[in-house]
Amino acid sequence: MRPQKVLDIEILTSLTKVFRAKGYEGASLKDLSDATGLKKASLYHRFPNGKKEMAEAVLNHIDVWVKAHIFQALNNTENTAEVRLKNALKEVRNLYDKGNETCVLRALSMQSSLELFGSHIESAMTEWITVFTKFGTDINLTPEIAKAKAIQTLIEIQGSLIVCKGLNNIALFENTLKHIENNYLKH
Amino acid sequence: MRPQKVLDIEILTSLTKVFRAKGYEGASLKDLSDATGLKKASLYHRFPNGKKEMAEAVLNHIDVWVKAHIFQALNNTENTAEVRLKNALKEVRNLYDKGNETCVLRALSMQSSLELFGSHIESAMTEWITVFTKFGTDINLTPEIAKAKAIQTLIEIQGSLIVCKGLNNIALFENTLKHIENNYLKH
DNA sequence: AATTTTTTACCGAATGTTCGGTAATTTGAA
DNA sequence: TTCAAATTACCGAACATTCGGTAAAAAATT
Numbered sequence: 172m173r174p175q176k177v178l179d180i181e182i183l184t185s186l187t188k189v190f191r192a193k194g195y196e197g198a199s200l201k202d203l204s205d206a207t208g209l210k211k212a213s214l215y216h217r218f219p220n221g222k223k224e225m226a227e228a229v230l231n232h233i234d235v236w237v238k239a240h241i242f243q244a245l246n247n248t249e250n251t252a253e254v255r256l257k258n259a260l261k262e263v264r265n266l267y268d269k270g271n272e273t274c275v276l277r278a279l280s281m282q283s284s285l286e287l288f289g290s291h292i293e294s295a296m297t298e299w300i301t302v303f304t305k306f307g308t309d310i311n312l313t314p315e316i317a318k319a320k321a322i323q324t325l326i327e328i329q330g331s332l333i334v335c336k337g338l339n340n341i342a343l344f345e346n347t348l349k350h351i352e353n354n355y356l357k358h
Numbered sequence: 359m360r361p362q363k364v365l366d367i368e369i370l371t372s373l374t375k376v377f378r379a380k381g382y383e384g385a386s387l388k389d390l391s392d393a394t395g396l397k398k399a400s401l402y403h404r405f406p407n408g409k410k411e412m413a414e415a416v417l418n419h420i421d422v423w424v425k426a427h428i429f430q431a432l433n434n435t436e437n438t439a440e441v442r443l444k445n446a447l448k449e450v451r452n453l454y455d456k457g458n459e460t461c462v463l464r465a466l467s468m469q470s471s472l473e474l475f476g477s478h479i480e481s482a483m484t485e486w487i488t489v490f491t492k493f494g495t496d497i498n499l500t501p502e503i504a505k506a507k508a509i510q511t512l513i514e515i516q517g518s519l520i521v522c523k524g525l526n527n528i529a530l531f532e533n534t535l536k537h538i539e540n541n542y543l544k545h
Numbered sequence: 546a547a548t549t550t551t552t553t554a555c556c557g558a559a560t561g562t563t564c565g566g567t568a569a570t571t572t573g574a575a
Numbered sequence: 576t577t578c579a580a581a582t583t584a585c586c587g588a589a590c591a592t593t594c595g596g597t598a599a600a601a602a603a604t605t
Contacts, residue, residue, distance in 0.1 A: 192468070192469040192470070193383065193468060193469060193470050194381060194383065194384070194468045195384075196380065196381065196383045196384035197381070197382075197383035197384070197468055197470050197471075199593080199594070199595085200594075200595060200596085201593080201594085209551075210551070210552060210553085211595085211596080212551075212552065212553085212554095212596090212597075212598090213550070213551050213552075215595095215596070215597080216549090216550065216551070217550090221595065221596070222595070222596095273468075273469075276520075276524060277520055278468065280520065280523055280524055281379070281380060281381045281384055281460075281465065282379040282380060282384075282460075283379070283380050283384050284384075285523065289526070292524045293524060293525055293526060295524075296521060296524040296525055297525065322521065322530065323537075325517070325521050326513075326514060326517035326518050326520075326521050326530075326534065327513060327514070327517055328517070329516070329517040329520040329521060330512070330513035330514055330515070330516040330517025330518070330520070331513045331517070333463075333464055333467065333513075333516040333517070333520070334483060334509065334512050334513050334516060336467055336472065337463060337467055337479045337480060337482075337483040338480055338483050338484065339476070339480060343509065343513075347513065350510075363583080363584060363585090364584090364585095386559080386560070386561085387560075387561060387562085388559085388560085396584095396585080396586095397585070397586055397587080398561085398562080398586090399562090399563080399564090399585075399586055399587080399588095400584070400585050400586065402561095402562070402563075403583085403584065403585070403586095404584090408561065408562065409561070409562095
């Protein structure tokens, strides 16, 4: 008996794990093959343009997830501002597994891979800022302050993920999420 | 004529540039050879343990630089607190070329290279925090607040470097340095 | 039977590393 | 002071391995 067809979503999940952990250069086809359970040639059947296409699929996969979870929670005007933010940060916590997982945008933003995925990374970050800026103005911040806070939020998330890894201390990530929450809701 | 010896400092500077830009996996021996002007075999003469030893030399090189410039400026008690901090942040600005250069610690902290250099990275970050915490208590912050501010400083520097790259906007880094300055001096 | 999916088997190129060697310089014993 | 031995600094060429990628056949699905 032959193995059953591996589901697209399971492939993407596995590919994501590898690119997050090793970056673009560090992720070899063997790594990607081992992680997905598909032989190299099978990966080329699914992704005719090879490693680059796999990384693009991963970026899109994360994009969709972020929109469906983080951005949607933050935009859900049926809730109070406080609930919207808390729900969004809860999804951020999930995305990065409480600080254990790195950000794909970061993993793919070394100079060499930035040449390949730079525009995707830029627009992904821009959208984070847009969505958080919108939230800021919703709670009556001035557009300037709202945008500054949005950028600061991105910076703190990215920075704390790095420092987390470096110090091997995920408590830092939780503190940063609290810090972000206070930065928006504390008066 | 025997070829002129390539200066250790020049080699380290070139190696640093490559590892910063490409990370550990992404930096090939050819890249390192091209950057230094030494053939691969000559690099092995200088660094018998190969790429790993080159990366370790780079980490030490940066360590020394950071101690001699950033930490020394911050510890120089002949100056006022304001001057100490401003001088230190000026050196930070130099280290990262106003936001154009990435952090070596970050470049070498992908999972695979973290296994090789993790303890070095951890102690480097720990020392940043120790030195900035010391500065905080010098200006009469409580030890707890001083440490929290030190960690926050590290996070903001790392984070803004990432977001800088992603958005291709160096101004963010300058804003972050100002933000850090205000966070310490504004009362 | 026809098509999609996965496999085996393979390729040239690039990887990190080692070897053997050249030529200039430094060392130190005669 | 001499001069052979040891050391330094570099390089071309080769090493085994791994790289990303491909063709064709076998298996599974329709």
